[in-house]
Amino acid sequence: MTPSIAELRKELKQSISSMHPDVAFLEKGHYTLDDILDQLIFEIIIEEYKQYAERHPVQYFLDLYDDEHVGTSRKYTRSIQYAQYFRDYENDAIEEAHGFKLPELEAQDMSGSKTFEGHQFTEHEFLQYKFKAECALLTKLHGRQIESSKHVSNSAFKDLFNEYYNLMGDIEPPVNNASKVISHTYTYYATETYFLTEFLYHITLAAERAGFKKAIPLERIREVCVLTPEIPATVWCPGVYYATLFYIPKWAAYTDDFFTDSDETWLVKECSLWDSMQVKSFILQRGHDYLVEYMHSCSVREKADFIVEKYWIWDCRPEFEWTPERILYYRKLHAELMRDFPKPHIK
Amino acid sequence: MPTISKKQYDDYKQLCKERDEGRILTPDGLRFICEAYNYDPEAIGKHMLEVLVKVTQKKGL
Numbered sequence: 001m002t003p004s005i006a007e008l009r010k011e012l013k014q015s016i017s018s019m020h021p022d023v024a025f026l027e028k029g030h031y032t033l034d035d036i037l038d039q040l041i042f043e044i045i046i047e048e049y050k051q052y053a054e055r056h057p058v059q060y061f062l063d064l065y066d067d068e069h070v071g072t073s074r075k076y077t078r079s080i081q082y083a084q085y086f087r088d089y090e091n092d093a094i095e096e097a098h099g100f101k102l103p104e105l106e107a108q109d110m111s112g113s114k115t116f117e118g119h120q121f122t123e124h125e126f127l128q129y130k131f132k133a134e135c136a137l138l139t140k141l142h143g144r145q146i147e148s149s150k151h152v153s154n155s156a157f158k159d160l161f162n163e164y165y166n167l168m169g170d171i172e173p174p175v176n177n178a179s180k181v182i183s184h185t186y187t188y189y190a191t192e193t194y195f196l197t198e199f200l201y202h203i204t205l206a207a208e209r210a211g212f213k214k215a216i217p218l219e220r221i222r223e224v225c226v227l228t229p230e231i232p233a234t235v236w237c238p239g240v241y242y243a244t245l246f247y248i249p250k251w252a253a254y255t256d257d258f259f260t261d262s263d264e265t266w267l268v269k270e271c272s273l274w275d276s277m278q279v280k281s282f283i284l285q286r287g288h289d290y291l292v293e294y295m296h297s298c299s300v301r302e303k304a305d306f307i308v309e310k311y312w313i314w315d316c317r318p319e320f321e322w323t324p325e326r327i328l329y330y331r332k333l334h335a336e337l338m339r340d341f342p343k344p345h346i347k
Numbered sequence: 348m349p350t351i352s353k354k355q356y357d358d359y360k361q362l363c364k365e366r367d368e369g370r371i372l373t374p375d376g377l378r379f380i381c382e383a384y385n386y387d388p389e390a391i392g393k394h395m396l397e398v399l400v401k402v403t404q405k406k407g408l
Contacts (some may be wrong), residue, residue, distance in 0.1 A: 094390030312353060
């Protein structure tokens with residue numbers, strides 16, 4: 001049988017149905033079984049991309065994306081150093097918890113003859129460095145200056161978000177360029193799941209609808225958008241480390257529930273999310289190599305078509321409309337929800 | 348290579364759907380209707396008005 005995403009989807013659906021004792025329970029929140037499958041397939045496409053995408057030196061991409069070439073060398077060197085600083089921080093935390101490091105987070109070996117070849121990047125990696133270099137908002141989010149009006153005034157706050165919106169809009173890919181559909185969508189997905197820029201805006205709007213209550217439902221928010229370090233074993237599934245279910249297309253659907261659901265109502269959604277996260281992460285992690293190889297045998301066009309038809313997260317982007325109350329809440333939300341990072345010292 | 352945005356692609360898909368469901372009147376289709384009614388303006392007009400009622404009811408307009 002010719003490998004295809006449709007066939008893979010059937011197999012995965014079968015696996016989930018035979019694995020979970022009550023598949024209907026997975027749909028007790030806002031996600032359906034089809035949504036979970038879409039997320040799983042998207043992540044397999046990403047895993048395949050990480051392993052097999054073409055890599056090129058920065059100069060190759062400069063000709064494509066940064067034709068001014070003014071001060072680019074320092075710009076990208078700084079960006080690479082910043083990114084590596086945060087990757088090392090993440091990798092050290094993983095090593096401390098589990099005793100090993102993730103190779104994909106380690107710095108590229110630039111010793112010996114490799115000095116002359118330079119760093120080799122995928123298009124997605126290059127775009128991330130470019131975004132980091134050009135989008136001031138990301139620096140302000142990382143450094144948490146965004147949380148204080150002393151560091152970022154309200155008008156600067158609006159400007160930063162407008163710039164972010166425009167820069168991200170600039171890389172929305174044309175649907176007929178298959179490789180860009182994958183690499184650019186991955187860049188948007190990675191940026192949003194890391195910084196939660198737009199999700200926090202959706203939460204702010206929901207908080208406004210609920211009357212800007214003082215307490216922020218942090219636990220509920222985390223259950224939707226934060227990586228879970230460990231889910232213990234159940235009778236139907238072994239324990240899973242680093243579980244996620246970042247189904248961006250429907251993240252916003254949960255935002256009102258954060259503020260309005262009773263504890264009982266939320267508990268059902270929480271358990272459903274938990275199970276969905278466990279089943280998705282277990283299948284992806286346990287079947288990783290097989291799934292990546294299977295996806296590799298599908299054409300790039302087919303993968304791009306899947307993203308265009310089923311996972312077009314570009315349509316989820318909100319147009320930011322800020323009021324002083326919203327800005328205030330966003331600052332507070334960011335301060336309470338996001339992690340602290342030690343500051344990098346890069347010249 | 349000319350680029351196609353997602354919005355253009357969605358519009359195109361919608362057009363194809365309308366065409367496949369016979370909701371787009373092509374020159375050939377118009378000629379066919381006129382011939383079928385022997386170029387009788389009254390009969391053609393009556394047919395068009397009947398179709399209009401069906402289309403608006405279906406779309407809830």
